[in-house]
Amino acid sequence: MAATTKTRNYVPVLLLKTKSQPEDTYEECFQRKGSTADSSDTASSEQSLTFEPHFVPVLEHARHTSTLVHLKNLLQTGELKQKYGGMVFTSQRAVEAWTEVVDDVEADDSAFQNRGSTSHGAAKDGSAHDPFAGLESLTPFPLYVVGPATERALQSLTERYDHAATEANAKTIYAHLNTSIHGAHTGNGANLASYILGHYNQFHREHWFNYFEAPRLPFIPLLGMSSENYGRKRLDGNDPRLTKKPLLFLVGEQRRDIIPKTLQEHAEGADKIAVDEVEVYRTEIMPSFDSDLKNIIERLDQDQSDDTRAVVVFSPQGSDVMLRRIGYLDSNDRPAERAKRREWKQGKTGSESPRWLLVAIGPTTRDYLRDKLGVEPDVCAQKPNPESLREGIETFLKEMCS
Known part of the structure; x- marks a missing residue:
């Protein structure tokens, strides 16, 4: 997708899971037009977020x-x-x-x-x-x-x-x-x-x-x-x-x-x-997880059509690899400065672009990220399903970055 076709409301979503076959409900949910947080017919297209899901298999x-x-x-x-x-x-x-x-x-x-x-x-x-x-x-x-x-x-x-x-x-x-x-x-x-x-x-x-x-x-x-x-x-x-x-x-x-x-x-x-x-x-x-994640991030960096990205963690396994890759853990697996000085209020992060929205699929993963790795997720889905996940991301971005 060319950068000129995307808007400032375009948000890539990295789903750290294997894509289900023949259909994946997470892909269908995030590709759907319109907002789950505000389903009103009067909502303008400029206010709606456009998500682009990317699957990154973590486990075998x-x-x-x-x-x-x-x-x-x-x-x-x-x-x-x-x-x-x-x-x-x-x-x-x-x-x-x-x-x-x-x-x-x-x-x-x-x-x-x-x-x-x-x-x-x-x-x-x-x-x-x-x-x-x-x-x-x-x-x-x-x-x-x-x-x-x-x-x-x-x-x-x-x-x-x-x-x-x-x-x-x-x-x-x-x-x-x-x-x-x-x-x-x-x-x-x-x-x-x-x-x-x-x-x-x-x-x-x-x-x-x-x-x-x-x-x-x-x-x-x-x-x-x-x-x-x-x-x-x-x-x-x-x-x-x-x-x-x-x-x-x-x-x-x-x-x-x-x-x-x-x-x-x-x-x-x-x-x-x-x-x-x-x-x-x-x-x-999976041995290829880190390199696969690196390749997707590099492609997004080359595109330069987004300033906010979401990464969804479905399991504690591999989350440390992901946090190092986005710069939230240092070489000693301690929270890096970029993770410590995140500032979402009024659209500010206090760190370089792009902004990473860290999302946990549920309380088990949230607690692991916070208690074991020292990094607090921005969003935890209310229920472990695609609709709740998308709604949590939309609500957070609209409330914190408007």
Whole structure:
């Protein structure tokens, strides 16, 4: 884009993340004309900010093959639901790893077809007990997610194999989990942990009541299959199927421990929830990150059509590299003078142009920048989504630089 086509309200936005495919909601949001902070039709075009997003990939992810093989075996044999009462996802990478596991299991013809009947009943010789039959097949299996992106990915997975089950007139292995998705409204790990405490404990209490405490009618099962074992017979209170099972938390190498601590240490008595953390991927800074960032900044410097730039930090990892590149950290990784004497009021920075607007996607990243690196972000998005991010940047620039 030529410099002559840009206005003084043109703001490049460096998004320190890998661009999602086939579409990226952050790109769509920042390329959209008009303001989210002021959507009035009377707002003049001169007052509107024009953003140009630039993606700078920071992290690369590698799967833990041995862990995924173990998860595949648990799902394939039915042990997953026998051992765990649900799962927790707080990253897109974890959902992608889980999707790979499910796809591998469902693609394995021997795991699916050799179970005999289309309903996963007894084995062909009639001697083997089907691990998908009985109480486990009736009990819901909650999947707890931290936001709408993880919810959509898991919902897509569920719909895909529910559709496959309908087409084949039989349940797929994944459909037998009887999944339900919860927590997308929470937005962060702390809120999700609090939500899980309430939801999962209530779920367990209802499960206990339905299969142990509730009275049984002599001719109509209260809940579940109309069978002698599961419809009418009250389970013993010591039956392991009534025990509150741990949750399986798929994580990366770098993660906070807020969820396990809240569920296991901050809860009281019977409300404690055991959590098994399983590392399904590791995260590393891409070797090309610093050079990629340098190249984009140099291109913007050559263009010279902007005096304000925004850089959005999505993860603590790589933020020190970025701060050194824009001159906010010195060679000893201490806050540089340029970072210390930022002055946004009345359009002044007290430092050389261009002005860098430092933006954090959420409180975790904000706290890391401030507490670990000594640099206070200018903006922290109210919610970790594109609309909230753009609105925060627009509001700050209009209030502080007008």
